Amino acid sequence: MALLKILQYPDERLHTVADRVPEITANIRALTQDMAETMYAAPGIGLAATQVDVHVQVIVIDISETHDQLLVLINPEITARSGVSDYEEGCLSVPGVFGKIPRSERVTVEALDRNGAPFTLNAEGLLAVCIQHEMDHLLGKVFVEYWSRLKQSRLQAKFKKQRRTVI
Ligand code: K1U
Numbered sequence: 001m002a003l004l005k006i007l008q009y010p011d012e013r014l015h016t017v018a019d020r021v022p023e024i025t026a027n028i029r030a031l032t033q034d035m036a037e038t039m040y041a042a043p044g045i046g047l048a049a050t051q052v053d054v055h056v057q058v059i060v061i062d063i064s065e066t067h068d069q070l071l072v073l074i075n076p077e078i079t080a081r082s083g084v085s086d087y088e089e090g091c092l093s094v095p096g097v098f099g100k101i102p103r104s105e106r107v108t109v110e111a112l113d114r115n116g117a118p119f120t121l122n123a124e125g126l127l128a129v130c131i132q133h134e135m136d137h138l139l140g141k142v143f144v145e146y147w148s149r150l151k152q153s154r155l156q157a158k159f160k161k162q163r164r165t166v167i
């Protein structure tokens with residue numbers, strides 16, 4: 001297993017749209033393991049393959065405090081949604097930035113697990129928000145891109161300045 005490098009906003013590669021996974025290969029299984037290890041180490045409660053610069057529809061999520069409820073979603077599709085939620089969101093690609101984004105309170109998602117078996121999950125609350133956040137990553141969208149152009153420009157300037165200072 002390996003820790004993967006997480007792309008940092010405003011890296012353009014975060015805007016790549018992920019391809020569907022045509023077949024669950026050993027490489028895809030290894031990717032899910034590495035992504036899970038990377039998410040737990042960060043620490044975070046979710047991670048999309050886009051964030052580790054692999055552009056396939058793979059997500060890992062674990063919202064448990066005990067880190068023993070790993071969910072792997074491959075080729076996820078939301079088939080139903082209801083309600084409105086306003087959880088405070090964070091993102092491992094935008095460290096230190098938090099904000100509320102309008103999301104559905106409940107979603108039904110269909111996906112494949114790490115063995116390629118199809119499953120349906122009814123999620124609500126934080127889990128539902130996390131699924132929507134990670135599925136946005138697969139579409140090339142970072143949560144701060146729901147904000148105004150002005151707020152995004154300020155954030156980009158701040159992160160570019162921080163990066164120059166570190167290098
Ligand atoms: O996609 C990501 O960057 C992961 C992100 C997921 C997420 C969090 C909150 C709302 C929606 C989506 C994170 O995991 S940010 C870190 C975080 O939330 C956390 C870290 C340690 C303990 C508990 C939560």
Ligand code: ZN
Binds near residue numbers: 091092
């Ligand atoms: Zn994120």
